[in-house]
Structure formats: C-alpha cells, structure tokens
Amino acid sequence: MQLHRRVISSAAGQVRAVDLLSPAPVKTCNFQSRKRFEIMASVIAPLPEETATSPSFVAPIAVTSVDESQYKTQLQEKIKKLKELFCEFNPPELEVFESPPSHYRMRAEFTIDQRNGELQYIMFDNSPLPSPPPSSSSPTLMYPSGPGGANEDAEGGDAAASTSAAATTAAATRGVGVGGGRPKGPRRVVVEHFPVASRQLNELMEVVRRECGQSPELRNRLFQANFHTTLSGDAMVTLLYHRKLGPEWAAAAEHLRDALAATPSAAAAGRRPHVIGRSRKQKLELDAGFVLERLRVGGREYIQKQAEGAFSQPNAAVCQHMLSWALDVTRTKPGAQRRFGGEGGDGNGSMPLGAPTAAPAAAAAAAAALELGGNGGGPDAGEAETTEGDMLELYCGNGNFTVPLAQNFRRVVATEVSKSSVEAARFNLEANSVTNVFLARMASEEFAETMRTRGSRRRLEGLGPWEELRLRTILVDPPRAGLDDFTVGLLKEFDRIVYISCNPETLHANLRAIADTHGIARFAAFDQFPYTHHLECGVYLVRR
Numbered sequence: 001m002q003l004h005r006r007v008i009s010s011a012a013g014q015v016r017a018v019d020l021l022s023p024a025p026v027k028t029c030n031f032q033s034r035k036r037f038e039i040m041a042s043v044i045a046p047l048p049e050e051t052a053t054s055p056s057f058v059a060p061i062a063v064t065s066v067d068e069s070q071y072k073t074q075l076q077e078k079i080k081k082l083k084e085l086f087c088e089f090n091p092p093e094l095e096v097f098e099s100p101p102s103h104y105r106m107r108a109e110f111t112i113d114q115r116n117g118e119l120q121y122i123m124f125d126n127s128p129l130p131s132p133p134p135s136s137s138s139p140t141l142m143y144p145s146g147p148g149g150a151n152e153d154a155e156g157g158d159a160a161a162s163t164s165a166a167a168t169t170a171a172a173t174r175g176v177g178v179g180g181g182r183p184k185g186p187r188r189v190v191v192e193h194f195p196v197a198s199r200q201l202n203e204l205m206e207v208v209r210r211e212c213g214q215s216p217e218l219r220n221r222l223f224q225a226n227f228h229t230t231l232s233g234d235a236m237v238t239l240l241y242h243r244k245l246g247p248e249w250a251a252a253a254e255h256l257r258d259a260l261a262a263t264p265s266a267a268a269a270g271r272r273p274h275v276i277g278r279s280r281k282q283k284l285e286l287d288a289g290f291v292l293e294r295l296r297v298g299g300r301e302y303i304q305k306q307a308e309g310a311f312s313q314p315n316a317a318v319c320q321h322m323l324s325w326a327l328d329v330t331r332t333k334p335g336a337q338r339r340f341g342g343e344g345g346d347g348n349g350s351m352p353l354g355a356p357t358a359a360p361a362a363a364a365a366a367a368a369a370l371e372l373g374g375n376g377g378g379p380d381a382g383e384a385e386t387t388e389g390d391m392l393e394l395y396c397g398n399g400n401f402t403v404p405l406a407q408n409f410r411r412v413v414a415t416e417v418s419k420s421s422v423e424a425a426r427f428n429l430e431a432n433s434v435t436n437v438f439l440a441r442m443a444s445e446e447f448a449e450t451m452r453t454r455g456s457r458r459r460l461e462g463l464g465p466w467e468e469l470r471l472r473t474i475l476v477d478p479p480r481a482g483l484d485d486f487t488v489g490l491l492k493e494f495d496r497i498v499y500i501s502c503n504p505e506t507l508h509a510n511l512r513a514i515a516d517t518h519g520i521a522r523f524a525a526f527d528q529f530p531y532t533h534h535l536e537c538g539v540y541l542v543r544r
C-alpha cells in the first residue's frame, strides 16, 4: 500500500481510498474483517473534505531537467502556490529554506532487474503527466508519486514492502514508456546515476551493481536494493531476496562490505557500511541494522540513530534547517512571537524531572563512533529563553525533533507508533543525554483519546497524573494524510502548536478547523523534495 499516494478514511464501517493526486474517491469497499478495518482506521487519518475545494497543490511543476539552474525557479513556483493556498489564514512572511540543488537525498530504493544478464536499478514513475521524452544525453527528472520513495511506506514499519513509485530521479531512461505515448501504469525507469542522491549513495550503487553482478551468491534471486547514507559517512545497504539466505550469502556479503568500505566517502569517514540481507521472515545484519547520523542544530551536534526500514527525513541538509527552525520557534518565551492575544495562563502543578543520568553507555559509544566531542553534557536549558511548561509531541519518529527541542521545555511527552522508531528514539534520547522526555509507543489517536478522557494505559505507566503535566505546546509531524478529526480537536487544547507537514493540502485542511482559535505566528517552507511538486511546511500557531 502506498500511503503517500492514497489516503484511506473510515466511516460507518467503510474504507475509502483516495488518490492524493486526484481528490475524488477512487474506491469504496466494506471490509469483512473488523480487525483489518481497525488496523487501517488506526494508522491512516481521513482526508478532509476541504482538500477537494482548495486551490490545487498537486499539479506538477513543469521542470523536466535536473539542470541546477532550474532549481530556484521551480522552488518559487511552489512557494507561490503555497502562499496562495494559505493566504486565507493571513500568515506572516514565509521563511524559505532551500535544499542543495543536487545530492540531497540520503536514501533510495530500487527494484533490481536481471533479465538482460546485467544488473539494473529500476524505479517506477507514477507521475500524473508524462515528462517529455529525454534524449539519451540529457537526464530527465520524473515527477514522483510521493516525496520519499518506498521508505515513506516504511512509516508502517515494513521495510520489505515493494519499491514504490520513483522518487526524484535523474536517470538515463530506457525501456517501457520512453518516447511516444504514455502507456498505462507506472513507467519503468532504469537508473544509471542518481544525482539527487548523496555522492556516497552513488558510490555505493556502483559497487553493489558491480559486486552483485560478479557474485552468483549475491545475485541469486535478488529483487531489491535499498541504500541509506548519512552526513556522518555511516551507511547501510539492504539487499532483498526471494530465497532463504545462508552462511554462503553472509560470506559473500562480507566481501561486498570490504568493497563498499573502499569507496571514497566511506574511506574518508573511516566507516565500513553495513550490509543487511532480507528475505521472507529472515534478516541478516552485517554488522548493524541502523546508521548513526550526525546533525548540526542550533550550533550543536546531535547523534541520531536511523533504523533500517523506519522513517527518517530524506534530505539531511533541509532536516537541519527544520530542526533549527523548530528549536527557534519554541525557544522564545510565551508572548514574544505572539501576534494574537490570549495567554493561556501558567500551569500550577509540577512534575519532578527524572534524575539526571550519568553519561550513558549508548551515548558514549555513539559519540566515540562519530568522534563527537564537546557536547556530550546534554542541553543547557539555562542558556536558552525557554518556553514555559511541557510539550506534547505526536508522530515523534526516531526523536528527530524531540531530542533538540527537549531543552526548551520542562518536560516532553512524545508518542510514536512504529516499534523500530521508538527503539531508535530511546537510543537517541540517551545518546544525546536528554533526560526530560517521557516516550510511549502509541498511535496518536489512542493517545489523544486517553488524554481527552484523562484515562490510563499500560504504555503510559510512569507518566504520572495528568493534572501534574503543564502541556501548553504541541508538536505534530504526521504522515501525508494529515491529522484525524480527533487529533485536530486535541490541538485546540494547546496555547502553542508546531505543525510540521509534508503535505500542504492536508495541513491547510487541518488548519481551517482551528483557525477560529489559533493564528499563524511563524510560517516556513522547507524544500525537502526539489524538482517535485512536494513541499515540507512548518507552521507555528498561538492561541488568539
């Protein structure tokens, strides 16, 4: 299921699938299995009706080349559209954060094609409009059906999901769908080089193609290759097979690791990329199932574990901008950024912070692995003008926002549904010496309902009484489907809202529901997905 492409909503036992590129419902069916219905309804929020009437943000921008000189032009188009869409909220000046014009994606996933004897990387282009036929010498840019490629599907934690539509790709294009009319179904694109991806990712692609091509053990029934790189130089490659993997495969993969370690980026970083083999009900890790990223936010470096198959922000450079922006908007004392009146009042309870932990083992190990120095002592809240009270964060993933923002709050309560992301978040809190976060593995809908009723759950043990929390700020960073009605209702209970969104349409619809109580105080666009029509947004709202 491509969650970034389809939104499924539930009503009276029905499940409605909606193509985000065409807001009309495309499929409605009754699910016999209540269990399946509940799972779908719990992980996917409804598409608000307003989307169909909003100015379209889904028409692709007419950029068909990766010519870097086009970058600013296409970004301006997106910015223009974004401003039009949000003008009804009378937002302040838009803060725009650009991407590097090439080599910005840290991860990519390819189907492997071996039909012609040689190993080829394939992506599938589901773009709504055909790109002009490329000449063999001029690489073209495909409109992706989603901003992140298959890894966005991994929000549900299924790394072995089949490769989704092509992400932004500058590919030498051959085969089905090139030239002439557009055939039905996704267009198959052979990817020789991938200049939107990091340089290290391109180096790894080259070696995997060569080594797997030469090794029957690595090649046999290989159907997909996923690459994940970082700014730190740490990297991992996941090879997916239609067969059981044994010790022979592990030996061949060790040889592959040697070759990957000899690539320029890995050698310069002194790091040996990890190789992971996956097949049905099987996962072999050489020697880890994650990478350690190093992000610079607000003048400080943070370590971030990114687990294989779990969500991580694809554009690391832009991610750093997003985090610095969110750190900034939540740093200021209440009122300083308020354009609207109505201070919500101070909380009068108190929740004692947990005792500071001594330098934890994970932190020491991670810092040593990345040769970090000088900032292992944890955030110094005394230096910042901190926002009073506590923050609730929904959809926290691996703690990407949680870790740097915790310094701005007395306490943070964070929830996330994916098991591997929660595990990574726990690691990241410890590795960065953050001790004032309560983290629960829960669906946001379940948390919202529990909070509304001031109820209890086993997974909330240790949180303490609701009355003792001073939750004044909420940060949400939902999937493309946006927030469900229940969570939108929850937003209204907060004085300050930070809403990070990779889908301006659903963000816009959700904001309409709270526009009477909250106004936009800061508004930002982060160009995570250059050369596509997708745009990441950040909105900081305060109570009127």
Ligand SMILES: C[S@@+](CC[C@H](N)C(=O)[O-])C[C@H]1O[C@@H](n2cnc3c(N)ncnc32)[C@H](O)[C@@H]1O
Pocket (backbone or CB within 6 Å): 042, 043, 044, 154, 155, 156, 311, 312, 313, 394, 395, 396, 397, 398, 399, 400, 401, 415, 416, 417, 418, 421, 442, 443, 444, 445, 477, 478, 479, 502
């Ligand atoms: C766009 S990602 C953001 C993650 C994180 N904030 C970051 O910056 O990396 C959305 C996250 O929401 C999680 N998620 C999806 N549906 C959820 C739900 N119903 N309840 C809680 N988390 C959910 C996904 O696993 C994913 O980690």
